[in-house]
Amino acid sequence: MLKYDFSFAFKETLESGLSFDEIFDIGKALSANFEKVFQPLPGFLRILDDDEILEEVGALKSWLQRFENFVVIGIGGSALGNQALHSSLKPINWNSLSNEKRGGKARIFLLDNVDPDLIASVLGELDLAHTVFNVISKSGTTAESMANYLVVRGLLEKLDLPVKEHFIFTTDKDNGVLRQIADNEGVRSLTIPDDVGGRFSVLTPVGLLSAVAEGIDIEQIYEGARFGKERYLRDDLKSNPAAVCALIHYAYLKKGHNISVMMPYSNRLYTLADWYRQLWAESLGKKFDLSGRIVHTGQTPVKSLGAIDQHSQVQLYNEGPKDKVVTLVKVEDFVNQLTIPFIHSDIEALSYLNGIGVGELLNAELRATSIALVANGVPNMTIIFPQIDEVHVGEFIISYEIQTAIMGFLLKVNPYDQPGVELGKKLTYALMGRKGYEEIRDRYEEKTSWRFEL
Numbered sequence: 001m002l003k004y005d006f007s008f009a010f011k012e013t014l015e016s017g018l019s020f021d022e023i024f025d026i027g028k029a030l031s032a033n034f035e036k037v038f039q040p041l042p043g044f045l046r047i048l049d050d051d052e053i054l055e056e057v058g059a060l061k062s063w064l065q066r067f068e069n070f071v072v073i074g075i076g077g078s079a080l081g082n083q084a085l086h087s088s089l090k091p092i093n094w095n096s097l098s099n100e101k102r103g104g105k106a107r108i109f110l111l112d113n114v115d116p117d118l119i120a121s122v123l124g125e126l127d128l129a130h131t132v133f134n135v136i137s138k139s140g141t142t143a144e145s146m147a148n149y150l151v152v153r154g155l156l157e158k159l160d161l162p163v164k165e166h167f168i169f170t171t172d173k174d175n176g177v178l179r180q181i182a183d184n185e186g187v188r189s190l191t192i193p194d195d196v197g198g199r200f201s202v203l204t205p206v207g208l209l210s211a212v213a214e215g216i217d218i219e220q221i222y223e224g225a226r227f228g229k230e231r232y233l234r235d236d237l238k239s240n241p242a243a244v245c246a247l248i249h250y251a252y253l254k255k256g257h258n259i260s261v262m263m264p265y266s267n268r269l270y271t272l273a274d275w276y277r278q279l280w281a282e283s284l285g286k287k288f289d290l291s292g293r294i295v296h297t298g299q300t301p302v303k304s305l306g307a308i309d310q311h312s313q314v315q316l317y318n319e320g321p322k323d324k325v326v327t328l329v330k331v332e333d334f335v336n337q338l339t340i341p342f343i344h345s346d347i348e349a350l351s352y353l354n355g356i357g358v359g360e361l362l363n364a365e366l367r368a369t370s371i372a373l374v375a376n377g378v379p380n381m382t383i384i385f386p387q388i389d390e391v392h393v394g395e396f397i398i399s400y401e402i403q404t405a406i407m408g409f410l411l412k413v414n415p416y417d418q419p420g421v422e423l424g425k426k427l428t429y430a431l432m433g434r435k436g437y438e439e440i441r442d443r444y445e446e447k448t449s450w451r452f453e454l
């Protein structure tokens with residue numbers, strides 16, 4: 001079970017902080033409507049009610065074992081969750097282990113950006129005859145993912161490899177180009193449930209297939225998520241840490257703290273912060289509230305890595321604008337216990353390091369940062385992973401999905417749409433000369449014709 005330390009978010013420890021009662025006053029409306037926030041049950045919670053997805057993805061295990069490499073082609077919600085599961089649940093050097101040492105499980109790669117250097121470096125490393133490509137796109141049309149699919153397909157065709165055997169699509173059941181190709185050519189495919197949006201989809205086939213391919217125990221992830229579903233849907237808010245987190249963020253946002261920093265003290269958990277950024281940003285950053293009023297609301301998510309960013313961003317957190325709420329993420333028991341050896345016994349300045357665990361030092365740094373933040377008047381809290389494993393990662397994911405829904409309710413916005421990204425997508429099509437987008441290109445051409453270039 002994840003543990004939460006909220007001590008440094010309240011008035012008791014923070015001069016201009018909130019009182020516990022204050023946030024629960026704000027939470028009264030939430031309390032009274034708590035059930036409604038989750039009625040109808042959002043798809044990301046509904047999918048935990050049965051084993052359908054686990055079984056569907058699990059059934060592909062033996063087919064996946066044919067491949068040494070598994071490449072995710074996707075972007076945003078169709079990639080960040082995969083990356084987070086991979087980094088948090090596999091050893092850091094997984095991709096450099098030999099096939100034998102990996103027990104025949106796949107190495108995982110990601111083609112998200114359309115950066116030719118990235119694509120060349122990933123594909124250059126792989127023997128395509130032993131590689132499967134999972135093209136993931138809920139809409140089945142996203143430019144970056146389609147471009148990467150086409151590049152890979154071109155290569156496979158050039159090598160005369162049986163294209164169909166090297167792809168599996170994860171997409172909408174009816175719509176989009178991927179579905180069309182899957183149906184026309186009989187490419188293997190998995191379905192993203194209609195009621196689960198991209199950034200909430202890591203526990204669907206979107207995130208689970210690559211996890212299974214590299215030997216992550218997806219049943220354990222579900223166990224953690226299901227436990228989280230019980231824990232974080234409690235309408236007694238005082239015993240619901242996801243609700244407390246949301247209330248703290250909401251209350252501070254009202255006081256001008258419009259940045260939410262997530263700072264894991266663990267390299268393995270760092271990409272969870274990337275996943276969180278999309279969830280928080282796309283779900284809550286909105287121009288209109290539910291009644292159509294212009295509100296321009298949201299809280300800018302920032303990722304940070306302890307202890308690295310103590311030597312980079314923390315100066316700003318402590319002394320810069322008072323506009324942040326910081327969430328530190330701590331690991332109690334690291335998988336690897338590494339002790340610093342006794343060397344230089346004659347140098348007093350190093351004696352405090354003699355014989356202590358590296359993890360112990362990292363956690364002391366976390367504690368020191370949280371105290372320094374509170375001393376500087378910066379509200380912060382700590383989420384504690386007793387250890388990094390499937391169960392806790394599953395619980396973490398669901399806690400933040402629920403927290404985002406609660407925050408959406410508090411901000412009175414729809415956390416499940418993302419109208420603000422549409423214009424950019426359409427303009428990309430227009431700039432690339434896609435048919436049907438001439439009007440939008442013309443509309444913005446005049447506005448963007450002014451130049452100041454050096």
Ligand SMILES: O=P(O)(O)OC[C@H]1O[C@](O)(CO)[C@@H](O)[C@@H]1O
Pocket residue numbers: 075076077078136137138139140141142145198199282418421
């Ligand atoms: O899964 P798709 O449809 O390719 O979309 C990828 C991402 O693009 C967005 O639509 C916009 O950034 C995200 O919401 C989504 O996760």
